[in-house]
Amino acid sequence: xxxxxxxxxxxxxxxxxxxxxxxxxxxxxxxxxxxxxxxxxxxxxxxxxxxxxxxxxxxxxxxxxxxxxxxxxxxxxxxxxxxxxxxxxxxxxxxxxxxxxxxxxxxxxxxxxxxx
Amino acid sequence: xxxxxxxxxxxxxxxxxxxxxxxxxxxxxxxxxxxxxxxxxxxxxxxxxxxxxxxxxxxxxxxxxxxxxxxxxxxxxxxxxxxxxxxxxxxxxxxxxxxxxxxxxxxxxxxxxxxxxxxxxxxxxxxxxxxxxxxxxxxxxxxxxxxxxxxxxxxxxxxxxxxxxxxxxxxxxxxxxxxxxxxxxxxxxxxxxxxxxxxxxxxxxxxxxxxxxxxxxxxxxxxxxxxxxxxxxxxxxxxxxxxxxxx
Amino acid sequence: xxxxxxxxxxxxxxxxxxxxxxxxxxxxxxxxxxxxxxxxxxxxxxxxxxxxxxxxxxxxxxxxxxxxxxxxxxxxxxxxxxxxxxxxxxxxxxxxxxxxxxxxxxxxxxxxxxxxxxxxxxxxxxxxxxxxxxxxxxxxxxxxxxxxxxxxxxxxxxxxxxxxxxxxxxxxxxxxxxxxxxxxxxxxxxxxxxxxxxxxxxxxxxxxxxxxxxxxxxxxxxxxxxxxxxx
Numbered sequence: 001x002x003x004x005x006x007x008x009x010x011x012x013x014x015x016x017x018x019x020x021x022x023x024x025x026x027x028x029x030x031x032x033x034x035x036x037x038x039x040x041x042x043x044x045x046x047x048x049x050x051x052x053x054x055x056x057x058x059x060x061x062x063x064x065x066x067x068x069x070x071x072x073x074x075x076x077x078x079x080x081x082x083x084x085x086x087x088x089x090x091x092x093x094x095x096x097x098x099x100x101x102x103x104x105x106x107x108x109x110x111x112x113x114x115x116x
Numbered sequence: 117x118x119x120x121x122x123x124x125x126x127x128x129x130x131x132x133x134x135x136x137x138x139x140x141x142x143x144x145x146x147x148x149x150x151x152x153x154x155x156x157x158x159x160x161x162x163x164x165x166x167x168x169x170x171x172x173x174x175x176x177x178x179x180x181x182x183x184x185x186x187x188x189x190x191x192x193x194x195x196x197x198x199x200x201x202x203x204x205x206x207x208x209x210x211x212x213x214x215x216x217x218x219x220x221x222x223x224x225x226x227x228x229x230x231x232x233x234x235x236x237x238x239x240x241x242x243x244x245x246x247x248x249x250x251x252x253x254x255x256x257x258x259x260x261x262x263x264x265x266x267x268x269x270x271x272x273x274x275x276x277x278x279x280x281x282x283x284x285x286x287x288x289x290x291x292x293x294x295x296x297x298x299x300x301x302x303x304x305x306x307x308x309x310x311x312x313x314x315x316x317x318x319x320x321x322x323x324x325x326x327x328x329x330x331x332x333x334x335x336x337x338x339x340x341x342x343x344x345x346x347x348x349x350x351x352x353x354x355x356x357x358x359x360x361x362x363x
Numbered sequence: 364x365x366x367x368x369x370x371x372x373x374x375x376x377x378x379x380x381x382x383x384x385x386x387x388x389x390x391x392x393x394x395x396x397x398x399x400x401x402x403x404x405x406x407x408x409x410x411x412x413x414x415x416x417x418x419x420x421x422x423x424x425x426x427x428x429x430x431x432x433x434x435x436x437x438x439x440x441x442x443x444x445x446x447x448x449x450x451x452x453x454x455x456x457x458x459x460x461x462x463x464x465x466x467x468x469x470x471x472x473x474x475x476x477x478x479x480x481x482x483x484x485x486x487x488x489x490x491x492x493x494x495x496x497x498x499x500x501x502x503x504x505x506x507x508x509x510x511x512x513x514x515x516x517x518x519x520x521x522x523x524x525x526x527x528x529x530x531x532x533x534x535x536x537x538x539x540x541x542x543x544x545x546x547x548x549x550x551x552x553x554x555x556x557x558x559x560x561x562x563x564x565x566x567x568x569x570x571x572x573x574x575x576x577x578x579x580x581x582x583x584x585x586x587x588x589x590x591x592x593x594x
Contacts, residue, residue, distance in 0.1 A: 005554050005584030008575040040534050043527075044555045045395055048575070119463045127451045196447035200414050201464050202437035284377055358432075363416040 009044060010051045017056065021072065022083050029074035032062060120203060120211035124185070135174055136222065142170050143230040150237050157238060164234040171227045175265075178223060182216035182269040183276075186353075190280045191289070195363045205358030209273075209350065216269060220262055228258065256335025263342035270349040271300055277353045281360045304345070312341060365392045367511050367542045368413060372422035375408050375566075382408040384566040385422060392510075393539040395556050397574075398546045399585075400563040401593055406546040407444065409563070410513045413544075414441040426511060437466065440509035444516045446496050448488045454499060455484040461503050473506035480528060493520045501529055505536045512536070512543040518552060526552060550586045560585060562592055 003012045020026045032038075035053060039046040053070055056062040060078055064070050073079070098108050125132070150163035186209070189198040198208060275297040279289050286292070368390040375383040383405045390396055398406045411417045412424050415431035426435040448457060454477065462470045477484065480498040482491075491499065497520055504512065517533070518526055533556065537543055547553050554574065562570040570592060574585060581588055 003555070005551070005586060006578065006582060008578050009555060010575060040531065043530055043534065045558055046534070046537060047394060047558050048555075051575075122463075123460060126456075127449065193443075193445040193447050194449050196416065196441075196443045196445060197449065199416055200436055200439075200441050202433050203464070204433055360418065362418055363411075 003042070003044075010048050010055070013042070013044070013048070013052045014055055017052070018061070018082055018086055021061070021079065022086050026072055028072055028076075028079060030072045031068075032070040032072060034069060117203075117207040117210055120201075120207060121214055124211050124215050128181075132219075135177065136226070139170060139174050139223070139226055143167055143226065146170075147230065147233060150234065160234065160237045164231075164237075167230055167234065171223070171230075175223060175227075178216065178219045179265065179269060182213070182219075183272050185212040185216070186273045187276055190276055190361070190363075199357075199361075199363045205354040205356070209354045209357060213270070213273075213350070217266065220266060224258065224262055256339055259339045260335060260342065263339055263346065267342055267346050267349065270346055270353070272297055274349045274353045274356075275300065277356045277361065281356050281362070284362050308341070308345065309338075312338070364389075366390060367392045368424070368426050368544075370409075370412075370422065370424045373409075373412065373419055373424050374421035375405075375412060375417060376420045381566045383412075386563075386566070386568060388561065388568065390511075390542060390544065391559075392542050394558040395533075395537060395543045395545065397550070397553060397557040397560040397585075398544060398563055399548075399550060399560055399589055404564045405566045406563050407515055408566075410441070410515050410544065410546060411443075413511070413513055414439060414443075416441075438510040440504045440507040440512045442500055442504040442512070442514045442517055444519065446488075446493075447500075448496070450489055452488045453484070454482055454486050454488070454491075457488070457499070457503060458484070461506070465507055467508040469506050469508060473502060476502035476506055476532065479532070480525070494522055494525060497521050498525055498529070501532060505532050508541075510541060512541065514543065514545045514547075516547055517545065518547055518549045530556065550589055551584075554585045557585070562589070564593065 003009050003016075017026065021028075026032075032053070033041065035046050035049045038044075039049045053062065057064065057070070060073060060075075061082065062070050062072055095105070095108065099105075103111070146163040146167045150160040153159050189195045189208075201208070272293075275293040278296055279293040283289055283292065366389050368388070370386050370388045372385045372387060373383055374381070374385055382403075386405070386409070388409075398409065400406055408417065412419060413426060413431070415436050418431075424431065427438060429435055452460070458470065458473050458477070461473070462468045474484075477499070480495075480502055482495060482499055482502070486495075488496075497517070501514075501517055504514070514533075517529060521529060530552065533543065533545075545553055545556070557574045559573050560571065560577070561568050572580075577585060577588060583591070
């Protein structure tokens with residue numbers, strides 16, 4: 001994981017984890033690395049990781065089993081939501097980028113049909 | 117306190133061994149040379165003179181080492197280590213000076229022992245005539261000299277510490293500490309020993325030289341005064357080290 | 364809110380120079396702080412005051428609610444910029460020295476740290492390079508279980524490989540019961556470690572805040588922010 005220092009790191013890490021979930025790098029129900037482990041792995045302040053895990057738990061993407069650690073959810077519904085969230089984000093970014101270059105939405109649809 | 121002392125000894129134990137081995141060793145060598153030709157007093161005197169020189173050198177080394185023990189922590193970066201240790205100023209100063217104290221004692225023991233041995237080689241009449249002329253109580257005199265030199269080191273340490281307290285990283289620190297030292301010497305002469313010696317003179321002249329015990333008690337009293345002075349300087353330096361210096 | 368270090372109107376003057384001018388700082392337990400700023404701005408002075416090496420000219424500084432003294436020195440682990448080792452020591456002596464004088468020193472950990480930093484116990488201090496001395500200082504400072512770590516330019520003169528090792532070591536020692544304050548110019552490498560930063564210049568705090576908030580508000584890295592603030 002590479003992160004830049006220009007925007008809050010905890011948000012970048014959350015996004016990265018969400019992507020890993022959608023892509024399948026992290027399997028449903030899988031045990032997450034502990035706060036210390038992850039902090040050491042990506043060389044980031046453990047308090048930041050703590051914040052990441054708190055946020056993930058708040059969004060119900062992870063849950064904590066007392067005394068055993070943090071686990072990725074195995075609820076299909078949540079994973080589905082994540083997929084949508086991420087793809088929406090990418091699509092929105094794409095559209096914004098294209099709009100900035102001067103492409104109207106109709107043109108975008110045309111180009112996409114050709115491309116795909 | 118003891119831990120610090122342990123390291124003060126550990127860091128220079130080889131030098132300490134060499135120092136005293138040389139003192140004792142050379143003492144034996146010179147003594148043997150003197151006894152080899154028993155009636156030739158000039159050889160005995162020469163040997164004694166040589167030993168005296170060696171003894172003086174060792175003494176100077178002890179004093180310089182004693183001063184440097186504190187000086188290096190006050191003026192060099194090792195001070196960052198010493199003064200962040202969880203030890204009081206008293207502990208730090210005590211560890212440094214205890215070794216000094218023990219060395220003075222050791223040196224005095226060895227030197228006096230050899231000194232008396234050498235003296236016995238010389239013609240007795242001359243020696244006792246010499247001693248009678250001086251009329252000096254020996255033990256208080258020796259103690260006075262030792263405590264005076266111990267004081268000397270403590271005063272230098274105090275001067276250095278005071279300089280460090282008043283000035284922070286100044287080029288003139290060296291000169292100023294010397295200045296403070298001489299100022300202290302002057303003040304002590306004028307206000308501490310001065311009145312004391314005056315009293316002694318008065319008592320001596322009033323009661324008359326018939327009382328021999330006067331010189332003896334005067335001798336021990338001046339030793340006592342030195343000890344008090346040592347305590348004052350030690351305490352003052354420790355206080356500055358703990359509460360006032362900026363490293 | 365538990366503070367491990369607080370300063371109230373803390374000032375330090377050297378002759379005419381104002382190293383610190385009425386500074387108010389509160390350091391919470393369990394966080395990593397960065398004190399950033401140009402040379403001569405007061406960072407080292409602040410750390411030395413906390414370490415008990417300097418005495419305040421005005422105001423006060425307390426560590427664990429106590430004035431700097433023998434107790435605070437026992438719970439503070441200070442890493443100075445300079446080489447502070449006694450010249451007569453070998454690395455092994457330095458380890459033993461720390462072990463004897465600090466109750467919270469972890470000898471086993473120190474031994475491992477020395478190995479990790481590719482140092483050998485029998486080496487003389489006087490034969491170590493600047494980089495090696497930096498790594499040794501850090502190994503010793505971080506092998507203590509202190510409540511407050513004060514690291515003054517821990518990455519100066521350190522090669523990239525050692526730098527990563529040092530960052531790893533800092534993360535390893537950090538826990539909820541300890542607090543770390545780092546002063547460094549090399550902001551780029553340490554920003555990810557910092558919870559909260561102070562920008563100190565000419566003896567005063569000119570900017571402070573939570574690192575992530577500052578990133579969010581300004582949209583730039585702390586490194587860039589530093590460059591902007593100090594031109």
